[in-house]
Amino acid sequence: MDFNDSTSEAEFRGQVRTWLDTHAKGFMSPNDDADVDTFIAKAKAWQAKKAREGYAAIRWPKAEGGLDGTPMQEVIFQDEESRHDVPVGPFVTIGTQLAVPTLRTHGTPEQIEQFTQPTLRGELLWxxxxxxxxxxxxxxxxxxxxxxxxxxxxxxxxxxxxxxxxxxxxxxxxxxxxxxxxxxxxxxxxxxxxxxxxxxxxxxxxxxxxxxxxxxxxxxxxxxxxxxxxxxxDGWKCAMTTLMNERVNVGGESQALPNVLELIERAQDRSTGASLDRFKMAQLLTQEMGLRYFRFRLLTSLSKGETPGPIAAMSKLVYANTLQELSAMALDVTGLPGLQAEGDKFQHGYEWAAALRIAGGTDEILRNQIAERVLGMPGEIRVDKNIPFSQCR
CATH class of the missing domain: 2.40.110.10 (Butyryl-CoA Dehydrogenase, subunit A, domain 2)
Structure with a gap:
């Protein structure tokens, strides 16, 4: 399988890099993310800047503020954007990646008109x-x-x-x-x-x-x-549209969170005397690499116009568990004081790791989905399946 960009994708990546080098440089100042109001204002401004260029909704038609682009172009932009210190706040993406796609799928024309463009421009938070x-x-x-x-x-x-x-x-x-x-x-x-x-x-x-x-x-x-x-x-149908988008996004690799190679570098730079469990590190590195190639598989589906569906839950499940194990090892290597440096990736990973196993669907729920909807195994017995909710206890 060829993971390199096609000719058209490489051209698009070059355009994105040029635009980001011009507009993203210096957008954030030191400690901007420490003040919530400042960070929100910057995130809304960055979202508006992307919307004016069509980068806030690449796959949408040009008439609706997009670029008539492909899912792969959207992935390329997100990949390049992650290399810059720009404010991409979850309070923005809840609207752009969860609320608006649900409205565009299930909403009325009036709802789509009222909410889509203001959300795209960062004017409405959700x-x-x-x-x-x-x-x-x-x-x-x-x-x-x-x-x-x-x-x-x-x-x-x-x-x-x-x-x-x-x-x-x-x-x-x-x-x-x-x-x-x-x-x-x-x-x-x-x-x-x-x-x-x-x-x-x-x-x-x-x-x-x-x-x-x-x-x-x-x-x-x-x-x-x-x-x-x-x-x-029909609320459950709408909610499932929202949750499938959430689980794909939550399972994505984040530049703000640490990876195995960064932990190895951190251990080599420190003189604490703490040693790494080499077998465990090899296991985590294997999981991380396997996850990366699994994401490439999902990207291949997207490039063909397919919807990954419940199989995307596997990415979130593996990533959350790998991050928690990695964060625990980081604590052993650096000690608690080493995780307390302001803006430290490992501190952020340690704080976020346990929450990630709950956010966007718990491990147990995702395992059930994978078992039933991907592997075709029998569903769990549900005693409340065919009775009115008023009689559920």
Whole structure:
């Protein structure tokens, strides 16, 4: 298999490099990422700059702000962008990679017109109102209720672990509209103005000292029916569109997180006397290389216009576990003080590794998906499969 760029891809890569060398240099100043407000402003400005050039939505038609490009061109841009110190905030990508693709698949023309371009330009930030205290891995266990009242829906419930809800302008919401239907059938998908009366956001302080996650309380929140996405009861279908995009993105390799070769270099530079487990390092390096070539396989599917589907969950599953093992070894090599340097990759990896095994689908859920939907193994026994949600305990 040839992993080199084709002639047209190499030409596009050259154009991207030239543009990034011109516009990305000096975009971020030291400590910009330490101040949340400054980082958000810079991320929105960078998103707007990309949108003006068509790089914010490469695969979209030119008439809609894209380049009429290919999935491979999008991958090439992301690869080249990752080599520059530019602010690519998750509060931006939740909108561009999760909310907008779901709206473009299931939304009305009016919804697409209202939200697509402002989100693309970085003017609207989004959050994902899915998880609840009793609906995390089992997302279909959502208990937030939506009751029709005239032309509105009245929402009551609680969401939790909602990333960047405290800065979001809009949210995508999964709520239960029919408690007498089975748990996967009685759900409906909405978009929510996060500045509405009835929305209360409470930041959760993390062990790192920052607050990226939030609790969100919805109390008699009124959502006009025009902000319902898809048909009533089709919320699960919309949510799966969102989650498949999330798992592909979460499983991607990040330049902000460490790799095995960087750990080897770190160990050689230090005089702590700590030694590496060579067998374990070889195992992690093998996993990392295997993962890289597995991603090439996914890219080959994309280049042919195919959708990777549930097999993409394998990338996220392996990467999350490899990163956690690597981060634990980094702690052994550098010691705790060595992970506390500001902006250190290994510190970031250590803080993020455990969370990555939960974000975008837990290990257990992904293993079930791979077993059932990729390998064709029998599904787990579900005692609540054919009974109304109101009778589930």
């Amino acid at each position: 959050c994902q109102l899915f998880s609840e205290p009793s609906a995390g891995s089992d997302l279909a266990n959502v208990r937030t209720r939506a009751v029709k009242d005239g032309d509105d829906w009245v929402i009551n419930g609680q969401k939790v672990w909602t990333s960047w809800a405290h800065v979001a302008d809009w949210g995508i919401l999964l709520a239960r509209t029919d408690p007498e239907a089975t748990k996967h059938k009685g759900l409906t998908f909405f978009v929510v103005d996060m500045r509405s009366v009835g929305v209360e956001v409470r930041p959760i302080q993390q062990v790192s000292g920052v607050s990226e996650f939030n609790e969100v309380f919805l109390t008699d929140l009124r959502i006009p029916d025009r902000y319902r996405v898809g048909a009533v009861g």
